[in-house]
Amino acid sequence: MINEQELPDSIIERIKMMERILIGTATGGGGARADYIYVHLRREFMNDYQIRNLLPDFVRTYRSLEAFWPFIKNKAETYAERRQIISAAFTPLVDSLEVQNLAPADSVTSDALQLFDAEHVHAVWSKALSRRTNDPEGAITLARTLLETVIKRILDDLSMDYTDKDKLPKLYEKAAKALSLAPNQHSEEPIKAILGSVMNLVNGIGTLRNRLSDSHGKGGPLPVRPSPRHANLAVNAAGAVATFLVETHLEKLK
Secondary structure (H helix, E strand, C coil), X not given: CCCHHHCCXXXXXXXXXXXXXXXXXXXXXXXXXXXXXXXHHHHHHHCCHHHHCCCCHHHHHCCCHHHHHHHHHHHCCCHHHHHHHHHHHHHHHHHHHHHHCCCHHHHHHHHHHHHHCXXXXXXXXXXXXXXXXXXXXXHHHHHHHHHHHHHHHHHHHCCCCCXXXXXXXHHHHHHHXXXXXXXXXXXXXXXXXXXXXXXXXXXXXXXXXXXXXXXXXXXCCCCCCCCHHHHHHHHHHHHHHHHHHHHHHHHHXX
């Protein structure tokens, strides 16, 4: 059985892992464990309509490394030629995913969160991005985790207390007040309206997460089955709010 922890979080890295396994098989490596991982990844990719049609023909055709070996053996005699064949076959898929998974807005948020906290905050953001298409429930969970992580990091910087029992709205309320982002701290109506909308957005992400994500056991059918569009909504909204909080916090530190 595959332990998900031994597989990369990013779908692109999983694709590259499959590529390395196939190259290993084509150049005298492989083995039972490699075959087990290949079968697992192939099943995952074949069930994803966005990936399936871009998979190399030999991946769609051969269900195991044992079946793949005679193909690549007869295709080219040298290891170098086999590596080139496999790498060239994966290039269109990897290029396509790199374009899809990093829209301009993603890049802005990535830069801000990387600068703020690469080890924790940016790591959560990267996982959320990578799961939007193939694991919408997990991405929705990570959207809320991103906000919680950013807010707690800011509260730590400001030496403000919070508890593990504090829910996201309460955490945000504390941070917003400390950063002068609470609506009642402003008199201009447009600013109050925008800040009130941000607060509603944070509450909405919490609600979406509770209703659609994989964070709680559920009795009965879901009212809406999570899809990539729900995950995109949650992750992009969380990224926008997180960036706003981080930029405000860093500006005040100056």
